[in-house]
Amino acid sequence: MKVSVMGHGTVGSGVVEVILTNNEKIVSRNGLDSLEISHILDLRDFDVPYKDKFTKDFNVILNDDETSVVVETMGGLHPAYEFVKSCLEAGKSVCTSNKELVAAFGDELLDIAREKNVNFLFEASVGGGIPIIRPITKCLAANEFRKVAGILNGTTNFILSKMIKENMSLEQALKIAQDNGYAEKDPTNDVEGHDACRKICILASLCFGTHVYPDEIATQGITGISLFDVEYAKSCGRVIKLIGSAEKQPDGRICARVGPALVNGESPLASVDGVFNAVMVDGNAVDEVYFIGKGAGKLATASAVVADVIDCAVNGSTLRSYRWEKHVDGKLVPADEVATKMYVRGFSSDESIKEKISSVFGNVDFLTRANAPKDEIAFVTGSDVQSVIKQKLEKLDGFDIQSLIRLADF
Amino acid sequence: MKVSVMGHGTVGSGVVEVILTNNEKIVSRNGLDSLEISHILDLRDFDVPYKDKFTKDFNVILNDDETSVVVETMGGLHPAYEFVKSCLEAGKSVCTSNKELVAAFGDELLDIAREKNVNFLFEASVGGGIPIIRPITKCLAANEFRKVAGILNGTTNFILSKMIKENMSLEQALKIAQDNGYAEKDPTNDVEGHDACRKICILASLCFGTHVYPDEIATQGITGISLFDVEYAKSCGRVIKLIGSAEKQPDGRICARVGPALVNGESPLASVDGVFNAVMVDGNAVDEVYFIGKGAGKLATASAVVADVIDCAVNGSTLRSYRWEKHVDGKLVPADEVATKMYVRGFSSDESIKEKISSVFGNVDFLTRANAPKDEIAFVTGSDVQSVIKQKLEKLDGFDIQSLIRLADF
Structure with missing residues (x-):
């Protein structure tokens, strides 16, 4: 041939x-x-x-x-x-x-x-x-899919790994990635999540059967993440990863998004470091399966x-090509309408801020880190939709928000 | 249909x-x-x-x-x-x-x-x-395979995980596995490595193109492993897993085996716990890819x-079925003819035993664990074939060997 x-x-x-x-x-x-x-x-x-x-x-x-x-x-x-x-x-x-x-x-x-x-x-x-397209369409063809999620961009995973493992700043890590050819001179596509977004579109289209376009998906990169967030994540047994995910909701719609998330340290995704990629597929027969390897090169x-x-x-x-249907309006539910727990970090000189947070949010988990300034506060909210969490945050007069990162449910 | x-x-x-x-x-x-x-x-x-x-x-x-x-x-x-x-x-x-x-x-x-x-x-x-057969034959069809290895039996991985994470004895862990339906009443097939052996035969046949029979493969189970070995493994950043592997040697022959091995804590296989299985495939184009999920159920x-x-x-x-050729004599090299590092644990009342070990083995790494009896010695040898390692061990008069476990090269 x-x-x-x-x-x-x-x-x-x-x-x-x-x-x-x-x-x-x-x-x-x-x-x-x-x-x-x-x-x-x-x-x-x-x-x-x-x-x-x-x-x-x-x-x-x-x-x-x-x-x-x-x-x-x-x-x-x-x-x-x-x-x-x-x-x-x-x-x-x-x-x-x-x-x-x-x-x-x-x-x-x-x-x-x-x-x-x-x-x-x-x-x-x-x-x-990494074999993933054929496994989804062939090997897992007997499943109704519940979720597909993963670490879909090696450049950002390399940077985050350097931050998590070597306490390196994002800027330093990006520089090393560029020097090693893992990041382009203009790293926007990777760092801002656009590359991961295209990939979760393809995975979502395959798993859920209708075309999902990149501009429909809430996409956030890793530029806002600091070493303080990495430390707070560690303090609650989690690591920060850039996660693309698409998940079927109880009403049949799909919630897809790309953004940093605090992943449970016990998840197989948590230990996927460096330029490696990992995809998790969750089907109603097979449960969760993971595919891990070098995502580029x-x-x-x-x-x-x-x-x-x-x-x-x-x-x-x-050979039959994969199949998915044309795009359908209303198939996706906006990510901020789906309830999720959030990690919040900010500053406040108000000495009663913890009481205020507790009175607004109910029971929250406050986090600690070594050498935190006295006015730094970090906590994890209960599960709620974004608009409600934002409303609640607005009630905290003088609380200066630095980071707001979602907790992955894995 | x-x-x-x-x-x-x-x-x-x-x-x-x-x-x-x-x-x-x-x-x-x-x-x-x-x-x-x-x-x-x-x-x-x-x-x-x-x-x-x-x-x-x-x-x-x-x-x-x-x-x-x-x-x-x-x-x-x-x-x-x-x-x-x-x-x-x-x-x-x-x-x-x-x-x-x-x-x-x-x-x-x-x-x-x-x-x-x-x-x-x-x-x-x-x-x-876990999708693995089709990925090997279809998605990785462009590769010349170098190695296939993995945690191929969920029952033994459940038992080892309980030993490693919860300090449970093998007998206790087996009992829990049986109570939970993860192990059969007669657990021989799993515990002695026969089940893993059949699976590595299938993977080796697929990757290397000729049929490999179970009785050609050196197979060892997990019954000899104690919590002391688990502890010593930890002390050098490794975990004990039951590994089935098949690897192409420089002369083109295949070395296949099933047995416990000390796996590097950084390997994605190290954190695969409980009834999960994991397969690593190493091809000359794709490098290492990992497939992880529930291996049974x-x-x-x-x-x-x-x-x-x-x-x-x-x-x-x-649809074309997979293909491999009939069994060929001489395709396999016996596992004990392939050099590997070994972990050794034993007892000796000879106070100069460490010097003797060093003089026989050259530079070895001695391991330590808390509360070890004074006469317990554990160390890791350099890489050598089994017969040489055994000859060397025989030179250690009065050294009573308790455990001899191979170090995986991953």
């Missing part, structure tokens, strides 16, 4: 490397005749042994009848969307690592793939090399893309 | 429950016409709402042309083997949770399935509901069996 690769960046060059390095093994183990790279699309020039494969013209791939599978590892929405759509419409299967593309156009592209009897696969779009992500390519090669057009 | 279930025990009744409970969701999400239970084979009588489905005669299922998929959840080798073989030969796909069957006859049954263009699937045979295991059933329903005979 012949496959073309669009985009020879980190992941794309990894795809080529995995196909070339493991070729014999892949071909023999999967009973293929051959697995060959026909063309590589990139506007840049590369001095690599396979440089004769390069083209700068998308039409070379589109019009090559012998190329039945196309890998998209360009990233970004345009022209990735147009190229992928054209390939599918021309009867070629597409395997992509592009979460932005899947989160924005997944339903439409899956529809076209089904119509044309080809595949649109994206195992690499969530969790890098050249070869790990390529491993997932090439798995999709192999699936196309083995199963051709008889 | 019509499916029959052979064996209405814990897992079999779970399969029926999942198919009935989640029927609507399963059918709509996977684009099926229907998913119906045709017959249930069991010699016992059950007073259940679906009791009209029961038969005591295997031929009712074998001769029912409308039944295209058969679930085998009887357990044991006979008559499970004969029934499964007959079903495959009659052109019916079989989905089983029976690890004993797969470990003993996997290659033969896969061959028959391929020949008859039907499927022989066994996602539930390792790790209960009625609905969790049923979740995996029904996933296989759905895959048959969706993909019919175009």
Whole structure:
């Protein structure tokens, strides 16, 4: 089988490397005749042994009848969307690592793939090399899903781990992440939670059956988190993680969100450190299962893309793509309408502030840390919706809020 | 599609429950016409709402042309083997949770399935509901595997967790496991490592491509482990787990074994407690990925069996079964020929025993624990093959060995 690769960046060059390095093994183990790279699309020039494969013209791939599978590892929405759509419409299967593309156009592209009897696969779009898309759609197909949640961004998890384990400030940790190539020069996408948001959109769409768009999901990054919060979290047996989650509510609607959360120290997610990702899936038959591994990186992500390519090669057009329906209004419930416990940290010079907090919130757990200034107060509220918690906080005259972080229910 | 279930025990009744409970969701999400239970084979009588489905005669299922998929959840080798073989030969796909069957006859049954263009699937045979078989064969298909290892038995992990976390003796913990239904009245299969052995056989066969039989694998259980060993493990930042592993050696042979091992406290496997299972797969592209969840239980295991059933329903005979080759002599290297560090605990009244140990073993790490008797000595050797380590130990006159446990390299 012949496959073309669009985009020879980190992941794309990894795809080529995995196909070339493991070729014999892949071909023999999967009973293929051959697995060959026909063309590589990139506007840049590369001095690599396979440089004769390069083209700068998308039409070379589109019009090559012998190329039945196309890998998209360009990233970004345009022209990735147009190229992928054209390939599918021309009867070629597409395997992509592009979460932005899947989160924005997944339903439409899956529809076209089904119509044309080809595949649109994206195992690499969530969790890098960690098997998660196929496990959800195949291995857990007997379940009604209750929740999907996880640590979906390696950059922020690296930063938080440095803060938690080495008492490093967010700025220092970000600097090290950048120096090691774990964070981009402009880290906004990772640090502000946008990357995790796209991934939870894909997972939510898969688990709950209708397309969820990134702009529907309340998204918060890690920039507000201080070492004081890390310490208070420890004091109550928890760790701060950036969590993306989507959960079915009793009324059938889905609550999806991305933001920092205090995770129970006993949860398998709590000990997932560094650039690792972890996804927890909760189904009504299987209960909770966890998938953990490196969420990014050249070869790990390529491993997932090439798995999709192999699936196309083995199963051709008889392989059924995943399916989810078009977006439905009202399927999501806004995150701030779902009750949750909150961790609150702030300052007050009022000596009776603890009594006031208790009288407004009822029974709360006050937290302590070593060397806290006298006027610093931290506590955990009971479970309530955001608007009520905010109303209550407003009643605390002169209480200067520094942090407000949700407690995960795991 | 019509499916029959052979064996209405814990897992079999779970399969029926999942198919009935989640029927609507399963059918709509996977684009099926229907998913119906045709017959249930069991010699016992059950007073259940679906009791009209029961038969005591295997031929009712074998001769029912409308039944295209058969679930085998009887357990044991006979008559499970004969029934499964007959079903495959009659052109019916079989989905089983029976690890004993797969470990003993996997290659033969896969061959028959391929020949008859039907499927022989066994996602539930390792790790209960945890997706692992399909992830290895599909999602990680681009990798050359280096290692597969894990906590493959929930009963022994429950017992070890109680010892580690609650300082409970092995006997006490086993009693609690039995009272809670986590261990059978005769716990030999679990406690002596036989169950874990069958599972590592299946994982090794999948990852390394030729059938591995249980009797080829050095298998040791947890009965020799004391709370003193647990304490010494803690003192060097490790925890004792029952680990099944199969690893490719530099010469291409596979080293497979089951036994207690001191696992590094930082490993994701170290914090997998209670009845949870965990599998680590290490591939040359993806690096290490972990799969964690409940390794047993009625609905969790049923979740995996029904996933296989759905895959048959969706993909019919175009689904390709997993493949591995027949057993090859010389593919395995005996575990005691592969170098490993060992933890040693023993007694000696010889006051110069530490010097003697150091002179025989070279640099070793001596371990300490609170309240150890004066004549107790514990240490970790350098990496060496078993025969050399044993020869060295024999040189220590009067050293009475109590425990000898391998250090995992993770």
